[in-house]
Amino acid sequence: GENVEQHPSTLSVQEGDSAVIKCTYSDSASNYFPWYKQELGKGPQLIIDIRSNVGEKKDQRIAVTLNKTAKHFSLHITETQPEDSAVYFCAARTDSWGRLQFGAGTQVVVTP
Amino acid sequence: EPEVTQTPSHQVTQMGQEVILRCVPISNHLYFYWYRQILGQKVEFLVSFYNNEISEKSEIFDDQFSVERPDGSNFTLKIRSTKLEDSAMYFCASSALGLAGGTSYNEQFFGPGTRLTVL
Numbered sequence: 001g002e003n004v005e006q007h008p009s010t011l012s013v014q015e016g017d018s019a020v021i022k023c024t025y026s027d028s029a030s031n032y033f034p035w036y037k038q039e040l041g042k043g044p045q046l047i048i049d050i051r052s053n054v055g056e057k058k059d060q061r062i063a064v065t066l067n068k069t070a071k072h073f074s075l076h077i078t079e080t081q082p083e084d085s086a087v088y089f090c091a092a093r094t095d096s097w098g099r100l101q102f103g104a105g106t107q108v109v110v111t112p
Numbered sequence: 113e114p115e116v117t118q119t120p121s122h123q124v125t126q127m128g129q130e131v132i133l134r135c136v137p138i139s140n141h142l143y144f145y146w147y148r149q150i151l152g153q154k155v156e157f158l159v160s161f162y163n164n165e166i167s168e169k170s171e172i173f174d175d176q177f178s179v180e181r182p183d184g185s186n187f188t189l190k191i192r193s194t195k196l197e198d199s200a201m202y203f204c205a206s207s208a209l210g211l212a213g214g215t216s217y218n219e220q221f222f223g224p225g226t227r228l229t230v231l
């Protein structure tokens with residue numbers, strides 16, 4: 001089955017700097033790659049996603065890139081703010097309604 | 113903004129007892145999911161449910177687990193005889209049927225979770 005690896009497990013950045021989180025997946029049939037943000041005491045919230053027919057997607061300060069050949073995708077957060085502090089999960093899915101396979105999560109801490 | 117709700121937020125139970133975790137998915141959604149997250153580990157898929165039957169289940173979802181949509185709004189996960197290793201955060205999620213437009217029409221929306229502690 002699909003296996004998703006996520007790095008780093010923790011990331012500390014200064015406010016205003018950029019943060020990058022990387023994930024790799026194993027199943028070449030995966031075609032949907034969402035990123036979730038989880039704040040303390042809350043469930044995961046989708047922040048951005050990308051489908052396999054697209055190489056890059058951007059939404060304000062966040063962007064995701066996908067390299068299908070290498071089977072990896074990355075989350076980029078620019079101009080980080082303290083409210084970006086949270087745990088971020090990448091995930092992969094092979095069909096429209098199927099299970100999400102999650103990475104282990106990255107704890108992002110943005111220091112003022 | 114519509115959201116998935118879950119009750120209770122925290123459930124403490126004795127080993128061997130039955131527990132029922134409850135979820136109210138977003139009202140026009142048709143696909144429902146349960147995931148769990150053991151402390152310090154990945155979020156793991158348990159089961160998906162559509163049209164009143166299980167669509168897919170993981171190897172974790174053994175005979176001790178069952179799901180039900182008892183009415184038009186609730187979606188429940190039952191653990192028949194809890195074990196210590198069932199202690200985890202359990203997340204319910206729901207997803208809509210495809211919509212028109214370029215947005216993520218099959219996004220899975222997650223609830224806040226139920227923390228299950230088995231003693």
